[in-house]
Amino acid sequence: MDNLLLMLTPLFSSKLLIVLLFGTLFGLILGVLPGLGPTTGGALILPFTMTLDPLSAIVLLTSIYCAGTYGGAITAVLINTPGTPAAAATCLDGYPLAQKGEAGRALGMATVSSTVGGIFSVIILVFFAPLLAKLAYEFGQPEYFALAIFGLTMLSSIGEGSPIKNLIAGAFGILISTIGKDFMTSIDRFTYGINELSVGIGFIPVVVGLFAISEMLTQSTLLDQVFKRVALKAVKLPTKDDYKKTWKTILRSSGIGSFIGVLPAEGGTVASLIGYSEAKRFSKNPEEFGKGSIEGIAGAEAANNAATGGAMVPTLALGIPGSATTAVILTGLIIHGVRPGPDLFREQPDFLYGIFGAMLIANVLFFIFGFFGAKVFARITLVPNKILWPMIFAVSVCGTYSLSQSIIDVWIMLFFGVLGFFMRRFGFSVVPVIIGLILGELVEGTLRQSLVIFDGNWLMFLTRPIALTFFILSLIALAFPLLRSKKQKK
Amino acid sequence: MNNVRKQKRANKSLPFFFKDEFKVSFIIVFISIILLISTFSFDIVPPILNRGIQPATFPKALLILIISLTLIIYYLSIKNPWKIGKKLPKTFFLTLLSFLIFVIISKTLDFFLAISVLSIFVSYNWGERRIFYLLLVSIIFPILVFIFFETILGLRFPPGIITNLYYY
Numbered sequence: 176m177d178n179l180l181l182m183l184t185p186l187f188s189s190k191l192l193i194v195l196l197f198g199t200l201f202g203l204i205l206g207v208l209p210g211l212g213p214t215t216g217g218a219l220i221l222p223f224t225m226t227l228d229p230l231s232a233i234v235l236l237t238s239i240y241c242a243g244t245y246g247g248a249i250t251a252v253l254i255n256t257p258g259t260p261a262a263a264a265t266c267l268d269g270y271p272l273a274q275k276g277e278a279g280r281a282l283g284m285a286t287v288s289s290t291v292g293g294i295f296s297v298i299i300l301v302f303f304a305p306l307l308a309k310l311a312y313e314f315g316q317p318e319y320f321a322l323a324i325f326g327l328t329m330l331s332s333i334g335e336g337s338p339i340k341n342l343i344a345g346a347f348g349i350l351i352s353t354i355g356k357d358f359m360t361s362i363d364r365f366t367y368g369i370n371e372l373s374v375g376i377g378f379i380p381v382v383v384g385l386f387a388i389s390e391m392l393t394q395s396t397l398l399d400q401v402f403k404r405v406a407l408k409a410v411k412l413p414t415k416d417d418y419k420k421t422w423k424t425i426l427r428s429s430g431i432g433s434f435i436g437v438l439p440a441e442g443g444t445v446a447s448l449i450g451y452s453e454a455k456r457f458s459k460n461p462e463e464f465g466k467g468s469i470e471g472i473a474g475a476e477a478a479n480n481a482a483t484g485g486a487m488v489p490t491l492a493l494g495i496p497g498s499a500t501t502a503v504i505l506t507g508l509i510i511h512g513v514r515p516g517p518d519l520f521r522e523q524p525d526f527l528y529g530i531f532g533a534m535l536i537a538n539v540l541f542f543i544f545g546f547f548g549a550k551v552f553a554r555i556t557l558v559p560n561k562i563l564w565p566m567i568f569a570v571s572v573c574g575t576y577s578l579s580q581s582i583i584d585v586w587i588m589l590f591f592g593v594l595g596f597f598m599r600r601f602g603f604s605v606v607p608v609i610i611g612l613i614l615g616e617l618v619e620g621t622l623r624q625s626l627v628i629f630d631g632n633w634l635m636f637l638t639r640p641i642a643l644t645f646f647i648l649s650l651i652a653l654a655f656p657l658l659r660s661k662k663q664k665k
Numbered sequence: 666m667n668n669v670r671k672q673k674r675a676n677k678s679l680p681f682f683f684k685d686e687f688k689v690s691f692i693i694v695f696i697s698i699i700l701l702i703s704t705f706s707f708d709i710v711p712p713i714l715n716r717g718i719q720p721a722t723f724p725k726a727l728l729i730l731i732i733s734l735t736l737i738i739y740y741l742s743i744k745n746p747w748k749i750g751k752k753l754p755k756t757f758f759l760t761l762l763s764f765l766i767f768v769i770i771s772k773t774l775d776f777f778l779a780i781s782v783l784s785i786f787v788s789y790n791w792g793e794r795r796i797f798y799l800l801l802v803s804i805i806f807p808i809l810v811f812i813f814f815e816t817i818l819g820l821r822f823p824p825g826i827i828t829n830l831y832y833y
Contacts, residue, residue, distance in 0.1 A: 346727050
């Protein structure tokens with residue numbers, strides 16, 4: 176109960192409230208702008224968080240996450256372009272409904288279902304994360320190794336890219352983490368005599384490069400794209416009839432989104448697609464889907480926002496990111512010296528419950544901002560890319576430089592920007608690289624320490640029940656995309 | 666969509682070494698092999714100090730995994746070619762060129778001059794012709810960013826012909 180009261184901390188701290196307001200507004204702007212979104216935006220703001228205390232920094236990142244995920248729906252409904260990948264399913268019914276002259280109704284439903292989904296997932300987070308953390312007390316090095324492997328194999332089934340390409344990208348991410356001095360023996364690896372490389376490659380240059388700079392290059396190929404905007408008078412709250420039609424869908428999608436979010440590496444995009452297809456499956460009017468179904472909007476939006484809280488569960492309880500944006504949040508935790516895991520729950524409950532409370536408030540705030548300001552936020556899409564992206568470049572460069580005041584970091588950022596562009600062009604998702612980079616040290620460290628414990632006997636991993644369970648789950652995660660594609664072929 | 670189909674059809678008629686799938690797989694395998702070879706030059710820890718495995722073993726295993734998975738995706742691409750977007754436009758290459766210009770100017774002249782040059786270069790090549798907006802992205806905004814980082818965040822930027830005017 177005391178811990179639950181700690182959730183009110185952000186309400187009584189003017190500094191945290193300002194951070195929350197700024198984060199929610201910034202998240203909405205990022206969500207509205209196609210190509211940006213909470214992941215890229217979080218990566219951009221990450222260096223600036225160094226000037227804040229750890230709680231304010233993570234509150235800022237999580238409020239961007241919650242609001243940015245919702246913001247994607249505004250452009251999905253009004254210009255048929257998802258502001259974030261997680262809003263892709265919202266386009267299917269949001270835009271057709273807006274074309275019928277009901278943009279206000281579509282956005283009203285998106286706002287309400289996103290808020291309900293978001294709040295539902297925070298409740299799941301508050302109750303489920305401590306339980307998972309308690310379970311993690313039983314974990315030794317072999318269990319953590321098996322868990323990290325499970326997290327990495329889950330990359331094979333994330334929405335973007337082919338499963339094998341995702342695994343290659345994940346392995347590449349881990350490989351990057353091995354650059355520099357070996358943390359157990361201090362032997363140089365892949366440094367080739369370059370002193371700057373001996374401390375390894377920082378998270379921020381890679382994250383900003385892979386998300387922001389590669390997106391800038393992508394935008395340079397899309398300059399001839401023309402957006403057709405639907406007029407919006409005002410956002411309308413759903414009618415009684417709409418609520419009657421959708422309340423079951425909203426609850427179902429909230430549950431689905433939270434569950435998908437909890438799974439390592441899965442995020443809002445997968446959640447919204449499943450939420451949408453399940454809404455269609457259970458609907459009394461499935462033929463309306465794709466033509467402006469209000470249930471379709473509710474299904475997709477409740478699920479993608481529910482994934483936000485869900486994705487924070489493994490991130491905070493185990494240190495395994497639940498989605499691309501939580502990988503950025505995890506980076507934020509690490510650079511602020513906060514190591515997620517069971518000890519965090521025992522030693523810093525005020526910090527954790529402050530984050531939970533901030534997420535809850537962020538969901539309420541984006542409801543208010545979205546309801547009264549969607550029309551204004553929609554106008555942000557009018558800022559032309561030819562002005563916006565050079566500005567984003569300037570911020571990216573200075574932000575990356577600011578962390579260790581090293582020009583090498585800026586060049587590394589540019590290198591990963593170009594690499595990220597080509598990876599995406601050839602169907603490799605960049606998200607696994609980040610997750611691999613974050614988990615790299617954990618994977619190698621726990622493997623080597625386990626082998627010390629087991630006296631070099633690899634088979635001993637199979638004698639640990641929890642580790643064995645994770646290995647079996649890893650095999651299932653690897654087999655799942657294969658089985659899914661076989662089923663689709665049939 | 667049509668572009669993707671056309672590209673796919675055009676790809677089918679090409680000899681295998683011209684296909685994107687081969688080129689990408691070859692580059693990954695080639696770089697991985699070079700890195701793999703370089704792991705053999707990592708120092709070896711004497712058995713008494715070694716904990717678990719040698720420092721080179723883990724990267725070696727990763728590189729072998731990457732090579733194996735790349736060979737699998739290449740094999741699968743023979744049956745099912747990749748969907749690759751349309752040809753890259755001129756603006757992409759100009760943006761890439763602007764990165765190179767940025768690196769050269771930031772190394773030789775000035776960090777903020779490099780940002781200004783890149784901003785005006787990108788904005789102009791992406792189609793902006795209005796003088797005010799070109800000035801906004803290339804001068805006004807970088808100055809605001811400089812002031813923000815310098816005064817609020819207390820950051821010191823690398824010396825250069827413009828930055829020195831402020832510092833000295």
